[in-house]
Amino acid sequence: MTDSTTRALRLGTRRSKLAMAQSGQVAEAVRALTGRAVELVEITTYGDTSREHLAQIGGTGVFVSALRDALLAGEIDFAVHSLKDLPTTQPDDLTLAAIPVREDPRDALIARDGLRFEQLPDGARVGTGSPRRMAQLNAWARSLGRRVETVPIRGNIDTRIGFVEKGELDAVVLAAAGLTRIGRIDEATQLLSPDVVLPAPGQGALAIECAAVNVDLVARLAELDDPDTRAAVTAERSLLAALEAGCSAPVGALADLSPGSRLRSSGAGPTAGEQVVTELHLRGVVGTTDGSTLVQLSTTGHVPASPDDVSAPLMLGRELAAEMLAKGAAGLMGERAL
Numbered sequence: 035m036t037d038s039t040t041r042a043l044r045l046g047t048r049r050s051k052l053a054m055a056q057s058g059q060v061a062e063a064v065r066a067l068t069g070r071a072v073e074l075v076e077i078t079t080y081g082d083t084s085r086e087h088l089a090q091i092g093g094t095g096v097f098v099s100a101l102r103d104a105l106l107a108g109e110i111d112f113a114v115h116s117l118k119d120l121p122t123t124q125p126d127d128l129t130l131a132a133i134p135v136r137e138d139p140r141d142a143l144i145a146r147d148g149l150r151f152e153q154l155p156d157g158a159r160v161g162t163g164s165p166r167r168m169a170q171l172n173a174w175a176r177s178l179g180r181r182v183e184t185v186p187i188r189g190n191i192d193t194r195i196g197f198v199e200k201g202e203l204d205a206v207v208l209a210a211a212g213l214t215r216i217g218r219i220d221e222a223t224q225l226l227s228p229d230v231v232l233p234a235p236g237q238g239a240l241a242i243e244c245a246a247v248n249v250d251l252v253a254r255l256a257e258l259d260d261p262d263t264r265a266a267v268t269a270e271r272s273l274l275a276a277l278e279a280g281c282s283a284p285v286g287a288l289a290d291l292s293p294g295s296r297l298r299s300s301g302a303g304p305t306a307g308e309q310v311v312t313e314l315h316l317r318g319v320v321g322t323t324d325g326s327t328l329v330q331l332s333t334t335g336h337v338p339a340s341p342d343d344v345s346a347p348l349m350l351g352r353e354l355a356a357e358m359l360a361k362g363a364a365g366l367m368g369e370r371a372l
């Protein structure tokens with residue numbers, strides 16, 4: 035065996051607790067898959083060091099660029115990202131080799147005294163800087179006949195929960211997946227139903243990225259891919275891209291797959307007759323951050339049970355985006371989040 039197949043694989047990761055947790059889990063899976071050692075290489079990103087508000091430095095994409103630079107420079111072999119932090123346009127020289135089975139995509143509430151959202155008092159202070167969460171939480175509060183005060187907060191997950199622990203906020207809203215990965219999901223006082231709060235496109239999913247030239251590794255890591263997750267997040271991200279929304283825009287999306295339906299396909303030849311297809315249900319929301327207006331639509335399409343083909347989910351996302359734009363979504367996104 036040559037040195038290049040036996041040396042440790044280098045996994046580039048951010049230093050945050052969440053990034054280290056998800057990189058550690060993927061490292062273990064890659065070790066089991068390849069039999070090769072995996073070494074974590076810590077990369078500091080501009081997003082980790084900047085004190086400016088994320089919105090002012092161009093969104094969460096900043097977390098990604100340093101890892102990508104390291105991939106292209108050959109300093110690391112692969113990187114693990116939270117898919118929801120990835121821009122919707124994929125550079126040609128980088129490949130998402132695998133999107134593993136995703137965690138719970140829902141948002142979670144962590145409130146004082148074990149409270150659920152419906153039990154928060156009028157005027158409760160809820161920590162989130164996400165325009166998507168603000169829009170849907172404010173709309174939910176309105177529908178309950180009260181209001182909440184959304185308070186923009188930054189920092190890692192522990193810091194955000196700390197605002198509730200210290201009594202500075204009544205509640206915070208975080209991704210359930212992040213809480214699970216750092217071992218704090220038990221502290222969630224409510225998992226927010228997608229019927230009321232749609233998660234960010236791709237929330238709960240990880241993406242394993244390689245340099246495109248590294249074809250052998252791309253092929254190997256593809257074994258960690260979950261085609262159903264890939265189909266779902268492709269539809270969600272296609273919707274986001276087609277809405278031409280920046281990563282801090284108030285867009286929520288969630289696709290569910292119901293497997294096993296069978297369709298009769300026409301024509302002759304070996305593929306004629308019954309074809310197994312999956313039903314893909316895609317929901318999307320855009321709103322004003324004050325929650326006074328939401329455009330919320332859904333659609334259902336069929337996805338061939340063919341792992342490599344994401345054209346159907348891509349189309350479904352674009353179709354739903356077109357319907358949402360026709361219902362005035364563009365005007366809502368023009369509003370600047372404060």
Ligand SMILES: NCc1[nH]cc(CCC(=O)O)c1CC(=O)O
Pocket residue numbers: 052094116117118119207208209210211212236237238239
């Ligand atoms: N925006 C930050 C971010 N990026 C990924 C996660 C964790 C959840 C995930 O993997 O989707 C979080 C934290 C959060 O939103 O609470």
